[in-house]
Each structure stands twice: as structure tokens, then as C-alpha cells.
Amino acid sequence: MIPSIRAVKPALRLQSPSTRLIYRDRFPLRSHNLLYRNTRLSSAPFSSSQIRKLSSQTPPSDKKPESENNTTPNEKTQETQQGKEGREEESQRDNKGQDESKSSRQSQSKDNFNGFPGGPFQGQGGKGTKAEFKMDLPSLVTSAVVSYILYRTVVPGENSREITWQEFRTTFFDKGLVDKLTVVNRQRVKVSLHRDATSRVYPDSNPVAGNSVYYFSIGSVEAFERRLDDAQRELGIPSSERIPVAYKDEISWLGTFLSFGPTLLLLGSIYWFSRRASSGGSQSGIFGIGKSRAKLFNHETEIKTKFKDVAGMDEAKEEIMEFVKFLQEPGIYKKLGAKIPRGAILSGPPGTGKTLLAKATAGEAKVPFFSVSGSEFVEMFVGVGPSRVRDLFAKARKNAPCIIFVDEIDAIGKSRAKSNFSGGNDERESTLNQLLTEMDGFNTSEQVVVLAGTNRPDVLDKALMRPGRFDRHIAIDRPTMEGRKQIFLVHLKRIVTNENLDDLSGKLSALTPGFSGADIANCVNEAALIAARKQADSVALIYFEQAIERVIGGLEKKSLVLSPEEKRTVAYHEAGHAVCGWYLKNADPLLKVSIIPRGQGALGYAQYIPAGDSYLMNVSQLMDRMAMTLGGRVSEELHFETVTSGASDDFNKVTRMATAMVTKWGMSKDIGYLYFEEDPNQLHKPFSEETARKIDTEVRRLVDQAYEQCRNLLIEKKHEVGLVAEELLSKEVLGRDDMIRILGKRPWEERDKQFEKYFHPKESSAPPPPPTEMSPESDPEPRPLST
């Protein structure tokens, strides 16, 4: 390219300095312009007389026959075939009189400058090499837009052609073909030709025959005028016949569009974001904020849950069955004049299957199911909550018969009286009011049942629970042993295992007292994951046991390495607990003890055989449990010179137990049969200073008593503690079998018969304890030694 630029210079030197300047300004070093210069070489060295000679011949685009002459007959035939299409097009174009101007434009753009008489692209426009482009749609569109914009930027009009002053002079001006010149925006000059004269000079030239407009750029109007004057004088044109020059300002649509670009972009983004923000719901745009976000499950396609998938909770199912019957056969009730229950509150601890039960109700009744969380009614905008409630009920009525399930209803249904203390929450209250109104607004013929789930039925507003609203209150508790077995059976069906399902579910249910349905589902899934990690073919009992341990105690922390002294302390601490549990009649016997750190900061842990699903605890049980909990610290005192911080969690539990015995369970003679509620928000304690002192004394007395009991036992069994601790140090984990081997059979009969049924002493490998016993302190400093 560089040689070509150099080669241009001699030609340019012939012209005036101003022209040169214009030329340079107009063509910065851009590829297309270089190409232009390059090709311009072929014509630039001609003198004006040569050009005149050439131009009297047929213009270059029409020189086809010449090139065709050079081709072989074969090529010729091919070309003839290839050109056939083009010619057909030509003839079609000729036929379409009305489309003539359009066709000529197309043909011009196809020929580009080739059709220009004596134009710069002479001989260049022939058949180029064929290149194949494979582009996907987005890049195709993008490149099309970019090319178009570039094209529009470079080429001012659809059929306009840019020429140079020299071309203007040699091709048009010197031949007297120019009719008029128009200076546009003081930058360009539009050349208007005498059509008749031009077509006479260039009879076969397409561009001239068409509506082409020629432009050339100028540096300044003054310089242009001067040069035009010089040129006219040179040609000896009398002043009366001089070419008229007009001046005009034109607004470029592209420039106008680009100036609005940022504004349009901003508006477009706002619109797009508002659509995106609301795309989660069924509504569109920012105005959909008041619409309900309830998810609709269609009974035909989406709700596959049936009562058989909800294991245990037979009473709850029976109670809720009435709603199913009502939705299926409302006539029976109406006939007898019975009022249909409006709704039910399902209350219970997290993960006990409230949502599942509601879904199964819809599945059984074969009706649509709207599921929404109470918190979805709460927004920062005033009035959104009530409006969403209205919308939800309106939708439900349209889909009746149907079931609405509002999960976590306490988010809106909290007692209004209680919330006033903290300043109240008007928005929440009005949402609740709207909910009450909507429920009242149902007439009995509207088959819309509202079920609500909550973990905190105690905080709910009384108005929600009154007859005519949530008529029924169904409490769903953590499953019993039999319930757990059923739930295990439901979830084990999806698992590949070679174990006997009945036996396996029985064992697992015995090992998981206090587990909710969600815990059980998680446990089964966790076991399958562990088995998959070990690349096992089926999920064996051992993986279930590991999964239960993991659910209860957390992950093993192999990276946490204890010093030998710390390990020794942990071993004696855990051995203290274990020995207490083994010899205290009402305590839970040990099942597994480990000094491998686990979960959130527990350095060791012990699992106990639960006393079945016990719902009541007597004083002896509580005292023995407290003594066992203190066993870790007492053992440290008896075997080491100093004690560690590891027993803080034990003390926390003991204090809570003793305080509850004194203030809630009426187990202190001095305090008597009183109940004092623990409320951290209460500014004043509900008892006098004197009672407070008495409570302190009584709590202390109980803990001291448990401590004495524990200490006496461990002094007596000091040797056994040593045996267990040393074995634990060497093996890190001890099971029930090891305990029997070291200490002999437990001197008391097991209370949990179910457990005995599934785990004969010799068979047991590694089962776990009630989860309530396994809550290591979340604060890792100081670390508790055990739980």
C-alpha cells in the first residue's frame, strides 16, 4: 500500500495546493480509501485529452465483450450460463417499467464505480473469488447493522456517488455536462447534470441514465468558489453562461438519530429492566407489583402428590380428608345445610410435612393448588400486600374449586396486639385485614379452601383462628417411631438398596428420634450420595448410619489436628459422659463416642441410645441427665490438675434444665407451683427480687446436687473412666460393643424396647442419638468437648 500512496503523489502534484489538502483531508488512512487511491492510479496519470478520448468510447462497465473475447469456449459457456441469470434479471427489469428506477439503482450498486464513465474502478469489478461465510443469525444481524451504518456514513444517499474535483472536471465539467451545482452544508457539492447532454456523451452508461447524484467534498466554500471561477475562466465560459451555484443546508437523518441515541438507549434499558424484574410473576411491567405471586399447580399435570406419599400423621390426614370430600362432593354438605369449613391452619415444627399435606390434599381432591408464602405479601410499597391478597383470591375464585396454601402465614398473621409495642406495622396489619375480609367474603357456595402453614401458631392473631376463617387447627408434630418408619419407607422406595426395607426402615427410625420428615428425606438422600461417592452398587446400612451422623453432628473435620494433651483431655471428658450414661439408671446409655472433631466446633461427641419417644420426664430422669451432662467436667477434675473451657456447652444445658425445673415445671419446693415465662424482650421480670434470689438459689442447689451425684459415681468408677478413655485414645471411636466389652453389660434394663428389637447388642455397629442432644455450640471459641 505504501508504494501506491507514493505513486499518487506525482499526479497530485499537478494540482493546486488546496486540492492536495482537500484530497488528504478527505482520505485519512483507511483501508477503503487506500483502495480507492490504489485504483485511482490507473486513471490519474492520464492527461485530460487522453481521458476525453477514452470517455468518448464506451464506458468501462460496458466493455464486457473484450474480456469475454479472452476466455476459452468452455469458460465462455460457463460464463454464459452464469450470466444467464443476470441477463434474465436484466430482461425482467426492462419489463418492469414501474420498477425501473429501483432496478437501475440495484444495478448501479452492483456495478459500483464500474458503471462510472472513465471512473476509478475501471476493470476491477469483474468476477471476484467466491468466499464462503458461515455466520449465525445474531452475528449476521449485527454485521448487517454495522455495515449499513458504515455504508450510510460513507455514502450520503442511496444512489449518490462520491467523486473528486478532478473527476468532476474531466468527466463532466470540461465537457459542459454540468447543469447546476449545489453546496450542501458548506461541505459537499452536489453536481446536477444535463441529462440529455450526458446521455448523448455516454449513451450506454447506466449511472447517467439512472438517477445517480454525484457529490464531491470541499474544504471551504471560498476555496471552492475560487477554483470554480478559475476553471470557468480557463475554459473561457462567459460570465452569463456560468454554472449556477446554490447553497443549501440539509439535516442528516443519521446524525439526528444518533443524537437521540443515548436517550433512546436509556428509555429502552428502563423498559427492558422493568420487564425483566417482573418476569418472575405472571404480571408484566412495573405496574404488576400488586399482583399475587402465588404459584399455580395444575392438578392434571403438576400435582402428583397423594396421601400415600405423606407417611405417618394419620390423624392430620383424617382431619383434612373432610376438605377433600367437600371439594369433591359439595352437594352432600349443602343438602344437610352444613356450613363448609373455610380453611385450616397446619402448625408444627419445620419440615414436618405441612406443605406436603396441603399439596396432597389438592392432589386427592383433583383441584388446582395455589401455593404462596406469607412473606410474598410483604413489600416495601404501601398497599401492595392487600392488593396481592385481593388478586390471589380473585384468581382462586376464577379457578374454583381450588385450594390456596399460604405457607409461613405468621409473616402476615402475627397478632396485631403484640406488634403494637414495637411501633406496629401498618402494612402487615392491612394485609392481614384484607385476608380476613377475603375469607369472610367467601360465600359457602364458593369452593375455595384456604390452608395455611406455620411454625408459630402461638403468635397468630386470634381473629385468624375464629370460626368462619381458619376453622380447623391441625397440629402436625414430629413423627413418632412408627411415623418415621413409614416416612423412611416412602423415601427408601426411590433408593437402590439390597437391605430388607422393613428391617432397614425400622432400624433407621430407631436411630432417628426427633427427626422431622424433611430430616429423614435429607438423610436418605445423603446416604445415597455417600454410597455414590464410594462407588457402591447399592446403599448399605453403613451409609445410612454415616448419613445420620452427618445430619446430626455435621461433617468430620479431618483437617483439625489436636495436640496430644488436648486429645487426652477430650478422651477423658467423653469417657466421663459415657461412664455416667452407662451406670446412671435414668440416663441414656452410650451408643457411640468419638474424639474426631465434627461440625461447628465440637471436638468430640457422644451419642446415646434414646429412651424412645418420651414426652414426659420425671425428676429422677432430669437429675440423672444433668449428672451425665456434668460427667465431662467432673472427669477432667478427677484426672487432670486443671480443667478446660470445653464444658461450657454442658453448663449451658444443665443451667437451662435446672432453671426450667424451678421456674416452669414446679420441681422446687421453695418456688412452688409457679410458671415464669422467659421473654428476653420483657423489661421487667414477672417476679420480685426476693423470688429472683430464691430461683437462683434453687437452680444452684439442683446443679450442685447433680454435680455431687456425678462426682460420687465417677470417683467410684475412676478406673472404668480410665479404661474407656485409653481405648478411645487408641481407637478414636468406640461403639456400643466396645462399651459392653470394656464395662460389661449395662446394669439396668433398656427402656426402649423398639431399639432392642432392631439392635441386638452384638449386631450394633454405629447408631446415633436424639438430635436435641447433638447441638454443639455454634460459637467455636471456646470449643465444647462434647455434647
Ligand SMILES: Nc1ncnc2c1ncn2[C@@H]1O[C@H](COP(=O)(O)OP(=O)(O)OP(=O)(O)O)[C@@H](O)[C@H]1O
Ligand atoms: N410425612 C411425610 N412423609 C413423607 N415425606 C415427608 C413427610 N414430611 C416431610 N416430608 C419430606 O420433607 C420435605 C419437606 O416437607 P414440607 O415442605 O412439607 O415441610 P413443612 O412442614 O412445610 O416445612 P416448613 O414449615 O419449613 O415450611 C417434603 O418434601 C418431603 O420430602
